Amino acid sequence: MTKIALGVTSSIGIYKACEVLRGFQKNGARVQVVMTRNAARLVSPLLFGSLSGLSAIVDLFEEPVSRDVGHVSLAKEVSLLCVAPATANVIGKFAGGVADDFLSTLFLAARSPVLVAPAMNEAMYLHPQTQANLARLRAMGVEFVEPEKGYLACKDEGWGRLAEPQAIVREGMRLIGRTKSLKGKKVLVTAGPTREPMDPVRFLSNPSSGKMGYELAREALARGAEVVLVSGPTSLIPPPGARTELVTTAAEMQEACLRAYPGTDIVVMAAAVSDFRFKDVRPRKTGKAEVPSKLEIERTPDILALLGKKKKKGQLLVGFAAETHDIAGNARKKMAAKNADLMVANEVGQGRGFGTDDNELRIISASGPVHPTGKISKREASRVVFDHIEAALEKKRR
Ligand code: PMT
Numbered sequence: 001m002t003k004i005a006l007g008v009t010s011s012i013g014i015y016k017a018c019e020v021l022r023g024f025q026k027n028g029a030r031v032q033v034v035m036t037r038n039a040a041r042l043v044s045p046l047l048f049g050s051l052s053g054l055s056a057i058v059d060l061f062e063e064p065v066s067r068d069v070g071h072v073s074l075a076k077e078v079s080l081l082c083v084a085p086a087t088a089n090v091i092g093k094f095a096g097g098v099a100d101d102f103l104s105t106l107f108l109a110a111r112s113p114v115l116v117a118p119a120m121n122e123a124m125y126l127h128p129q130t131q132a133n134l135a136r137l138r139a140m141g142v143e144f145v146e147p148e149k150g151y152l153a154c155k156d157e158g159w160g161r162l163a164e165p166q167a168i169v170r171e172g173m174r175l176i177g178r179t180k181s182l183k184g185k186k187v188l189v190t191a192g193p194t195r196e197p198m199d200p201v202r203f204l205s206n207p208s209s210g211k212m213g214y215e216l217a218r219e220a221l222a223r224g225a226e227v228v229l230v231s232g233p234t235s236l237i238p239p240p241g242a243r244t245e246l247v248t249t250a251a252e253m254q255e256a257c258l259r260a261y262p263g264t265d266i267v268v269m270a271a272a273v274s275d276f277r278f279k280d281v282r283p284r285k286t287g288k289a290e291v292p293s294k295l296e297i298e299r300t301p302d303i304l305a306l307l308g309k310k311k312k313k314g315q316l317l318v319g320f321a322a323e324t325h326d327i328a329g330n331a332r333k334k335m336a337a338k339n340a341d342l343m344v345a346n347e348v349g350q351g352r353g354f355g356t357d358d359n360e361l362r363i364i365s366a367s368g369p370v371h372p373t374g375k376i377s378k379r380e381a382s383r384v385v386f387d388h389i390e391a392a393l394e395k396k397r398r
Contacts, residue, residue, distance in 0.1 A: 002029040002176060005074060005110075007083035007103045008048065008056075009090045010038035012153035013119035013162030017043075020084050020117075021051050023169030029176075032057070032074060034103045036090065060102045071102055075109035079176045083107075084145070085119035085162045088130050094142070095133035113175040113222070117145040117168050122158030139357070139377035145171050181390055183224035185265040188257065189217040189242075192232035194250045196277035196300065199286045204297070206272045207354040210234030212320070212378050213270035217242050219382035220266070223390075228260040232271055250274055250300035257303050261310065266389060268318045269304045270344075272354070276300060308339030316393055318385070321345040322353060328362055328370050335364065342392055344385055363388050 004024050008017045017033075024031050033048040033056040045056035060071070075081075083090065083103070090103065094116075099105040107114065116137065124130060125147060138144065145168045150161040191213020195203040210231055217229040218239045227242040230253055238244035245256045250273045261267070279296040304319050311317055319340040321331035324347065331345035345362040346353045353359060359381045363371040365388075373384050 002027075002080075003078045004029045004031050004172065004176075005078045005081045005106060006031050006033050006048075006052075007081060007086070007090070007106070008033055008035045008039045008043075009083065009085060009087045009103070010036060010042050011085035011087050011119040011162065012042075013085035014039060014042050016162050016165050017084055018047070018051060019165035020082070020168050021048065023165050024082075024172065025052075027169065027173050029079075030054070032078070034058075034074075034106060036087075036101060036103055057102050060100075060105060071105040072109045075106055075111065078110070078112050079179060080112050080115060080172050081106060081110045082115045082117070082168065082172045084115075084117035084165075084168050086116045088118075088120045088124045088127075088133075091116065091118060091130065091133050091137065095136040113179065114142045115145065115168070115172050115175055116142055117163050118147050118160070119162035120147075120160045121152060122156055122160045125160040139379060141377075141379040141383070143171070143175060178223060180224045182220060182266075182386075185225045186228070186263055187217075187220040187225040187266045187268065188228045188230065188260045188264045189213055189220060189268045190230045190232075190253060190257065190271035190273075190303070191217065192234040192236075193272050194232045194253055194274045194300070195248050196250065196274045197248075197281055198278045198295065199282040199284065201285050204274055204276060204278065206274065208232070208234075208272035209355045210236050211355070211357065212359060212381070213268075214239060215378045215382040216268050216270055216385060218379075219386045220268075223386060225266075228264070230256040230260065230271070232273075250277065250303070254301045254303045254306065257307065261307060264315065266316045266318070266393070267304075267307055268320075268385070268389070269307075270320045272322060273303060274300055302338065304340060305338040311339055314396065316341050316389065316396065318342045318344065318389060322348040324349045328364060331362070331364050335366065341365065341396075342388060361385070365392060 031052045035058045040058045048056040093104045099108050145163040148161045149159050192210030193205045193208040195205045197203045220227045221241045229242040229244045247253045276297040279298050317340045323330045327345045331343040335343040343364045360375045361373040
C-alpha cells in the first residue's frame with residue numbers, strides 16, 4: 001500500500017489539511033501526519049490521528065510508539081512527502097537545511113518526491129526572501145502547488161491562500177505515478193568530459209562538469225528505471241542506485257557504452273566527448289623542449305553515431321548538442337547524422353551550459369516543433385528531458 005507523509009504546519013489553511021488527508025486516502029494511500037509544534041497548537045494531533053488511523057507525529061524526541069516511526073525510517077517508507085499547508089517558516093527551514101524538528105529532519109532524509117503547498121499572508125509570500133527560498137527549493141527538485149488569490153485570514157485579499165485540497169491531491173498522485181513511469185526500463189546515461197592524453201601529465205578535454213548527466217541519471221532512477229551511468233572524470237558523487245562506470249577517454253567511453261547497449265531501452269548522451277585526440281600518445285612526460293610546435297590530432301569515435309547505426313526497434317536515442325550559434329539548426333543536422341530520436345540543444349560558451357547549475361534547453365524531435373525550456377536548474381532540466389523522452393516512447397509504441 002502506498003504510504004504518504006503529510007506535513008502540516010501552522011497556517012490558517014490548516015483546516016484544509018484534513019481534506020488533503022482524505023483525498024489521499026480515497027486514492028488508496030495510507031497517510032502518516034507529521035505536525036510542527038505550532039500546528040499542534042492550532043489543531044489537536046488527535047484529529048489527524050483519528051482521521052488517518054496513525055498517531056500524528058509532532059516531537060522529534062517523543063517516546064516512539066514503535067521504533068519504526070523515526071524520521072529516517074519514515075523517509076524510506078513513504079512514496080511522497082506532501083507539506084500542506086506550508087508556512088514561510090518551514091519553507092525557509094527546508095531551503096536553508098535547518099533540521100530542528102521531525103518535519104524538517106524528514107525533509108532532509110526524504111528520497112521520495114516532495115510536494116509543498118505554501119499558505120501565508122500575501123506580503124510574506126511575495127517577500128524576496130520567501131521567493132528566493134521557493135526558487136532554491138524548486139532548483140533542488142521540490143515541486144509546488146502554487147497558492148491561490150483570494151480572501152486571506154488576515155482580512156487581506158491577495159495571493160497566499162492554500163490551493164484547493166483536490167488540486168494538491170491530484171498533483172501528489174501524479175508525482176507518485178511518475179516514480180514508476182520507467183519501471184522495467186534500462187537507461188544508459190553518459191556524463192562529463194573525456195580526456196585524451198598527450199602524455200601522462202597533459203591532455204585534451206573540455207569544461208564539462210558532469211552535472212547535467214548526473215542529474216539525468218538521478219531522474220531516470222527517480223522514475224524507477226535501471227540506470228547505467230558512464231562517466232568521464234568529474235568531482236561528483238555518483239547517484240546511489242546507478243551502476244556507474246568511470247572512464248577517461250572517448251575510446252573507453254565507447255567500450256563501456258557498447259557493453260551496456262544491448263537490452264538498453266533509452267540512451268541519453270549528455271557527455272561532452274572530446275572530438276579529437278593526439279595521434280601520438282607518449283608514455284613518459286615530454287620535456288618542454290621536446291614538444292614539437294605542431295602536434296598531430298585525429299578524430300575520436302563518434303559514440304552516438306555508432307549507437308545510432310546499431311539502433312534496434314524500440315530503442316530511443318537522445319543526444320545533447322552543445323552549440324554557440326544556429327542552435328536548433330545545428331542540432332537538427334546532428335540528430336539526422338547520428339540517427340537520434342531526440343536532440344537536446346544547449347547554448348554554450350560565455351559562462352553557459354558547461355559547469356553551471358542551470359541550463360537553457362531546446363528539445364527537438366524529428367517532426368515536432370522546438371520546445372524551449374527557458375533558463376532552469378539542471379535538476380528541473382532533467383525532468384523536462386525525461387517528460388519528453390516518455391512522450392517519445394509513447395509515440396514509438398503507437
Ligand atoms: O557537464 P556539464 O558541466 O553539466 O555541462 C553539460 C553539457 C554542456 C556538457 C551538456 O549539456 C551537453 O551539451 N553535452 C553534449 C556536449 C557535446 O559533446 O555536444 P556535441 O554537439 O559535440 O555532440 C553531439 C552529441 O554527440 C552529444 O550527445 C555527444 O555526447 C555525442 N558525441 C560527440 C562526439 C563524439 N565523439 N561522440 C559522441 O557520442
